[in-house]
Amino acid sequence: MAISGLSASSIDVTAIVSQLMAVERRPVDQLSRKSVSYETQLSVFSTLKSSIASFQDAVRGLTDTGGFQSFNTVSSDASVLTASAGSTATPGSYSLNISSLAQSQQLVAAGQVSETATIGAGTSTTLSFDFGTISGGTLGSGAYTGASFTSNGSGVQTVAIDNTNNTLEGIRDAVNSANIGVTASIINDGGSSPYRLAFSSTASGSNNSISIAVAGDAALSSLLSHDPAGAQNLAETLTAQNANFTLNGVAITKSSNLVTDVVEGVTLNLNKVTTSPVNLAISKDTAAITEAANTFITQYNTLLSDLKSLSAFGTGGSSGGTLAGDPAVRQMINELTSIIGGTVTGGSYATLASIGITTRVGIGLELDSTLFNSAVDNNLDDLANLFTSTEGFATKLNAWATTSLNITVDTRTGNIKNAISAIADEIDIREVRLANLEKRYTAQFSNLNRVLASLNAQQTFVSQMFSNNNNS
Numbered sequence: 001m002a003i004s005g006l007s008a009s010s011i012d013v014t015a016i017v018s019q020l021m022a023v024e025r026r027p028v029d030q031l032s033r034k035s036v037s038y039e040t041q042l043s044v045f046s047t048l049k050s051s052i053a054s055f056q057d058a059v060r061g062l063t064d065t066g067g068f069q070s071f072n073t074v075s076s077d078a079s080v081l082t083a084s085a086g087s088t089a090t091p092g093s094y095s096l097n098i099s100s101l102a103q104s105q106q107l108v109a110a111g112q113v114s115e116t117a118t119i120g121a122g123t124s125t126t127l128s129f130d131f132g133t134i135s136g137g138t139l140g141s142g143a144y145t146g147a148s149f150t151s152n153g154s155g156v157q158t159v160a161i162d163n164t165n166n167t168l169e170g171i172r173d174a175v176n177s178a179n180i181g182v183t184a185s186i187i188n189d190g191g192s193s194p195y196r197l198a199f200s201s202t203a204s205g206s207n208n209s210i211s212i213a214v215a216g217d218a219a220l221s222s223l224l225s226h227d228p229a230g231a232q233n234l235a236e237t238l239t240a241q242n243a244n245f246t247l248n249g250v251a252i253t254k255s256s257n258l259v260t261d262v263v264e265g266v267t268l269n270l271n272k273v274t275t276s277p278v279n280l281a282i283s284k285d286t287a288a289i290t291e292a293a294n295t296f297i298t299q300y301n302t303l304l305s306d307l308k309s310l311s312a313f314g315t316g317g318s319s320g321g322t323l324a325g326d327p328a329v330r331q332m333i334n335e336l337t338s339i340i341g342g343t344v345t346g347g348s349y350a351t352l353a354s355i356g357i358t359t360r361v362g363i364g365l366e367l368d369s370t371l372f373n374s375a376v377d378n379n380l381d382d383l384a385n386l387f388t389s390t391e392g393f394a395t396k397l398n399a400w401a402t403t404s405l406n407i408t409v410d411t412r413t414g415n416i417k418n419a420i421s422a423i424a425d426e427i428d429i430r431e432v433r434l435a436n437l438e439k440r441y442t443a444q445f446s447n448l449n450r451v452l453a454s455l456n457a458q459q460t461f462v463s464q465m466f467s468n469n470n471n472s
Contacts, residue, residue, distance in 0.1 A: 011452070013445040021438050028430050035423045042416050044310060044322045048329075049409045051306045056401035058292075058299035062394040067292035068384040070285040073266070081278045082269045089265030094280040098245040098273050102204040102257045105240035108142075109223055109233070111193035115168045115186055119223060122163025125216025127175070127224060129157045129182055133207045134228045134240075142235025149228040152207045157181060161220060168197050171224075175199070182210065197224075201240065205255025209240045243270050286376050294367060297357065300340070301364035307333045328408050339396045340365070346389050347382035349375065355383055 061067050069087035081096055112119070130151050137147030157180035165174050168186055175184035181202050188194045201208045211228060214221040226234045243254045252262060259268040266282060310321040311329040323329050340359065343350045352358070356371030375383045387394040 011445060011449055013442060013449060016445055017438060017441045020441055021434065024434055024437060028427055028434065031423050031427050031430070035420055035427075038416050038420045038423070040322055042413065042420070045409055045413050045416070048306060048310065049405060049413075051303050052401050052404050052409065055299040055303040056398060056405070058296045059394050059397045059401065061292045062296055063388045063398070068289055068380070068388060070288035070292070071265075072281075072283050072285045074281045074283075076279040077274075080270075080272045080274055081280060082271065083280055083282070084267045084269075085282050086265045086267075089263070089282055091283050092263075093282070094248055094263065095277045096245055096247055096268075096274070096280065097277050098243070098270055100241060100244045100273060101270055102243035102255055103238060103241050104201040104204045105209045105236065106198060106200045106238035107210060107226060107234040108187065108199075108237050109197040111189060111191055112168055112195045112197075113193050115195045117167060118163075119166050119168070119171075120217035120219030122166050123217040125161040125166075125214060125220050127159040127161060127171075127220075128213040128215070129159070129180055130211045130213070131181065131201065131203075131208050132211065134209045139236065139239065142237060143232045144228050144236075147228050149209070149211050151211075154181075161216070166217070166220065168195055171197060181208075198237075199234070200238075203255070204240065204242075204257065206240050206242050207255060245270065284380060286373075289376055289380075290369075290372070293357070293372060297365045297367055304333070304336065304364050307336070328412060332404055332408060335400055336397075339393065339400060342393075342396070344386050344389065344392055346391070347385035348379060349382050349386045352386075352393065355386060 063069065064087065071085035071089050071091070073083040073085050075081045075083060080098065131154055132149055132151040134144060135148050135150065137144045139145075139147075157178070159171075159174050159178045159180065161171060161174060165171065172184040172186055175182055183200045183202055185198050185200075187196045187198050189196055199210060199212075201210055209228060210226070212224055212226040212234070214225045221233075223233060226232050243257050243259070245252055247262060252259075254262075257270040259270065260266075262268065263282075268280075307329055310323045311326050311333070312321045313324050340352065349355050352365075355375045356368030357365055358368065360366050386392055389395065
């Protein structure tokens, strides 16, 4: 005989807890989806930042050394003279005659048997290098007679030598490591004492000759002391001298062959003494100007397309841009197009359209090469004014890009990162709570299973009792 109502079976704890936890996790899942959405926005703003930065580079290309400030420099003999021109240069033609090139003084010490053998007793010694001009006297066999030395005032530089570096290699390395304006090297002349320490001033010009005072070890003093007006223990193998040349008939002397302060905005590279005049022509680089304008147009169109696609609303079932309707992006578009459609004063050109840069619906900016090239060829100063003046298009667009990057994009990016971080913190807190809740659910239903098991055992026992009684 069975007792009605006493039947019981075990429950699937894992399945029930899993279903309950799926419900409990819904808020966390929503937070995760929100975080993913923010991550997508962060990626979009990163792309947008790159697009704005590329556009700004193109804008700056109109005002920096390239673009409207780009020049061609043409030398009639590049083996003798080359040149480059910066933004402050002006077109012009120049004739140069170079009678001497600037060079650095070079000194060589007496030969030694070994590069690594110690010199002297290792007494603490100071090498003091001074730089200046050698005047008067005569030079013979590498030494001066009756000359004077005048310091150029750049300051005495010192190098310490002791028992750790009192070899040719040690002295060489100590001088080079000190970075005092002198380069040291070791020359092997192939003789019986072939290793000779050589010094060269890193600066050319007659006012950069070297004087060396040695205080300390006598052997080092005998090897390296060098006073052009007195005892000279090193031989001069190359005399310091200036570059001497004429520019359009004007005599000029410079301490370097790289001359930056003779023609404004122009750097001259003197390479060789001339036998006949070398001509240098400086002119506006019209090809670079056109290229800069085309790059500007391309980057503008790319940026405008990116801004519009990101902020576009969905139509016909499409989802639209990631930043659909975003007010900050819409404002950026309005400001950008407003600048492009504006005017500039101070020259014969007031609008972009007046130089052949016009707006075409669905495309952006496009260039009328004929009109633009006419402006480049015939009125370059006013063309440059249209972009580079205080109120010029490049000036305004550069300011717009800076503001957009620093305020709009960076601020939004920062806010998004903060939101992602806050969500991560909230998820961490909720995950701890969910883990504790899952443990509690598991314990509760496991206890219920034990109760059910106990009831089943009791039901079986009672059923057997009734069965036995009936049989008897």
